[in-house]
Amino acid sequence: xxxxxxxxNRGVTPRGASVSARPQPQVKKKPEQPxxxxxxxxxxxxxxxxxxxxxxxxxxxxDSLWRxxxxxxxxxxxxxxxxxxxxLPTGLYLFLSNAQVVTSNRDGSAQVSLFLKxxxxxxxxxxxxxxxxxxxxxxxxxxxxxxxxMKEFKQFSGFGEALDYLDDNPLxxxxxxxxxxxxxxxxxxxxxxxxxxxMPEVEEAQLDMDWVKRLYHIMELSQRAVSALAILLGIAVxxxxxxxxxxxxESRRDEIVIVKLVGGSDAFIRRPFLYTGIWYGLxxxxxxxxxxxxxxxxxEDPVNALASAYDASSFELIGLGAGDSLLLILTSTLLGWLxxxxxxxxxxxxxxxx
Numbered sequence: 001x002x003x004x005x006x007x008x009n010r011g012v013t014p015r016g017a018s019v020s021a022r023p024q025p026q027v028k029k030k031p032e033q034p035x036x037x038x039x040x041x042x043x044x045x046x047x048x049x050x051x052x053x054x055x056x057x058x059x060x061x062x063d064s065l066w067r068x069x070x071x072x073x074x075x076x077x078x079x080x081x082x083x084x085x086x087x088l089p090t091g092l093y094l095f096l097s098n099a100q101v102v103t104s105n106r107d108g109s110a111q112v113s114l115f116l117k118x119x120x121x122x123x124x125x126x127x128x129x130x131x132x133x134x135x136x137x138x139x140x141x142x143x144x145x146x147x148x149x150m151k152e153f154k155q156f157s158g159f160g161e162a163l164d165y166l167d168d169n170p171l172x173x174x175x176x177x178x179x180x181x182x183x184x185x186x187x188x189x190x191x192x193x194x195x196x197x198x199m200p201e202v203e204e205a206q207l208d209m210d211w212v213k214r215l216y217h218i219m220e221l222s223q224r225a226v227s228a229l230a231i232l233l234g235i236a237v238x239x240x241x242x243x244x245x246x247x248x249x250e251s252r253r254d255e256i257v258i259v260k261l262v263g264g265s266d267a268f269i270r271r272p273f274l275y276t277g278i279w280y281g282l283x284x285x286x287x288x289x290x291x292x293x294x295x296x297x298x299x300e301d302p303v304n305a306l307a308s309a310y311d312a313s314s315f316e317l318i319g320l321g322a323g324d325s326l327l328l329i330l331t332s333t334l335l336g337w338l339x340x341x342x343x344x345x346x347x348x349x350x351x352x353x354x
Contacts, residue, residue: 057271064275067248068283075283078244082284085237086332087291089230090320094292096222097318112193114175117203122146125173128201132177137192142176149174172203234335237284241277241339242346248276249347256351270344274337281336285329292320 068075116125122145132141149171177196179189189207197205249256259269296319303317320328 056268060272061275064272065279067272068276068279075280078240078280079283079287081240082237082280082332082336083287083291085233085240086284086288086328087295089226089233090288090292090324090328091295092222092226092229094296094318094320096219096226099222100219111207112177112179112196113206114177114196114199114202115204115206116173116175116201118172120173120201122173124201125175128199129175132175137180137182137188139178139180141178144174144176146171146173237281237332237335238339238342241280241336242343244280245273245277245340245343246347248273249344249351253351256348260351266348269348270341273344274340277336277338277340277343278333279336281333281339282329284336285332288332289320289325289328 116128120128125143125145129141129143132138179192193205193207196202256269296317300317
């Protein structure tokens with residue numbers, strides 16, 4: 001048989017031939033990343049996971065911010081509700097702070113009047129005054145002699161001529177004691193009054209604590225009312241953010257189902273909604289800060305006019321300082337995150353692929 005009639009088995013490996021003799025396609029290898037000296041494979045894997053985790057957080061933060069900005073009307077309405085709920089207790093807190101400044105500028109401590117015994121001479125009274133002034137719990141001591149007390153009594157009583165017929169001066173010497181500013185509690189001032197009343201030179205001591213007690217009780221009641229209002233409005237912020245996040249979850253139900261089908265974890269799905277709550281809380285806190293400062297500017301002129309009418313021209317409204325402003329914004333951001341976390345934890349489990 002000629003060679004033309006012979007079958008040509010092209011591309012077929014003859015028997016007995018090695019498979020390795022076939023021409024193998026060349027595969028390009030990816031260049032290996034340089035490995036730091038002394039770094040183990042587990043450390044490298046941990047580093048790569050951390051970079052991936054941070055990259056995903058950054059992407060979710062930007063994506064959630066874009067979703068919030070893309071619906072400006074609904075986002076602005078949510079921010080306005082949060083800002084009003086945050087501005088009310090903050091404004092009342094500033095009102096109490098300014099009220100405390102006003103009352104502290106006046107004499108906030110009750111003065112103690114020590115009526116000395118008739119046999120106490122003027123030199124003994126002066127020595128007692130100097131002794132009391134050395135005490136740390138007493139701010140100042142004023143001495144009113146018998147003659148000075150009689151002159152003041154004649155001037156203000158209206159019995160000046162009748163008092164001239166008295167043989168002796170019946171009024172005792174008086175020491176007016178003002179407690180130190182460190183004695184802010186009522187029991188501390190009452191303890192000082194009790195101690196001064198037991199001194200041998202003192203015939204009688206008087207302490208007018210009624211108005212001081214009323215002031216302390218009013219301030220304490222106001223502080224508790226503001227705290228209760230802040231708690232209630234904080235719960236309202238949680239509910240508003242939670243309802244907003246619930247609507248966002250319902251609008252992305254199909255997307256959540258697909259992510260769960262491909263094996264996405266709950267933490268992966270929860271992340272963008274938590275960032276959405278953070279943006280809502282941050283925006284509400286900034287808007288509340290703006291509302292409070294605009295309100296203070298609006299009230300500045302009437303308050304200055306009222307202060308000048310009461311001879312308190314040096315009084316100035318206390319606004320939000322750097323610390324209070326930062327606390328307001330951080331609190332609102334934390335409330336936004338917490339409201340989103342509660343909403344996601346409540347509603348995310350109800351969405352499961354069928």
